[in-house]
Amino acid sequence: STVLDDPGQDWVTYKPKGNMNVLDKIYPEGIKVPRKLFGTNxxxxxxxxTHVFTTITGAMKNAFGGLLHQNRHWAHADIHNTLVDLLRIQYEIHDNVFAVMDGTFAGDGPGPRAMSFKVKNYILASYDQVAIDSISAKLMGFDPMQIPKLRIAHEAGLGIAKPSEIKVDGDSIEKQNWNFSKNKNTFASRVQKLIYWGPLKPLEKLLLRTPLVNLAFLASNLYHNSFWLRFIGKPRVRKAFETNWGRLLSSYKIVKP
Known part of the structure; x- marks a missing residue:
């Protein structure tokens, strides 16, 4: 297995063939991607x-943690255009891109770290990263074309975001609407939004592009891993293990090499 943030990984400057919306401006010194991912499936x-910054996470959001280096938090202020740029880069450097999305448990609330789980028993799969995210958005009760990353990618011809134009094989989803929440936040995400889009915007570079950013990382870690996980998250995990999927997972025997 490979952890792309590990020391020793070879990150190279990549000049995209297609036009970038924002990444070339966020990283004017060059967009760096892992050499190991070129020519791969x-x-x-x-x-x-759900997700506090992008309404939903999904296949497009996955590339945020894989194709951008440790300073990827610089791109949060224009996250939707960033994800569209990353999708374009994926189509340029990968031989094939496929997604399998797990909806057996679905996450509702201030994702990705502080959600409640819902048992939904769905598995989605597609070569079209925009389409699979759009169908997941529709299932959760959102209009995909109102989610900027999906609309922008659709208009750029990088995939299909309009559910009426997507061929869905398997169970019908026409009547599915899970009514997931759209605007829930944690304390940490509220502060981040003040920095990215609120009155603290003038301080963004000072707070996030200097050593002061380590204080933000520390605060997030203390909140999510010391407080939220201990008092809220672990009880939810225990409840999840009481479901059929949880009991199935508990029945697996882990064989150590």
């Missing part, structure tokens, strides 16, 4: 869940 394994 990529299978994304996202889950169906």
């Amino acid at each position: 990529i299978i994304h394994l996202p889950t169906v869940k």
Whole structure:
């Protein structure tokens, strides 16, 4: 297995063939991507869940943690255009891109780290990264064309976001609307939004592009891993293991090499 953030990974400057919306401006010194991913077949394994910055996460969002280096938080302020740029780069450097999305458990609330789980029993799969995200959005109760990353990618010809234009094999989803929440936040995401799009915007570079950013990482870690996980997350995990999927997972025997 490979962890792309590990020291020793070869990150190279890549000049995209297609026009970039924002990445060339966010990283004027050059867009760096892992050399190891050139000429590969990529299978994304996202889950169906909401997200505090992008309404939903999904296949397109997966590339945010794989194709951008440790300073990827610089791109949060224009996350939707960033994800469209990353999708374009994926289509340029990968031989094939496929996604299988797990909707057996779906995440509702201030994702990706502080959600409630819902048992939904769906598995989605597609070569079209925009289409699979759009169908997951529709299932959760959102209009895909109102989610900027999906609309922009659709208009750029990078995939299909209009559900009426997507051929869905398998169970009908026409009457599915899970009514997931759209605007829930954690304390951490509220502060981040003040920096990215609110009154703290003038301080963005000071707070996020200097050593002060380590304070933000520390605060997020303390909140999510010390407080939220201990008092809210772990009880939800225990409840998840009481479901059929949880009992199935518990029945697996882990064989150590």
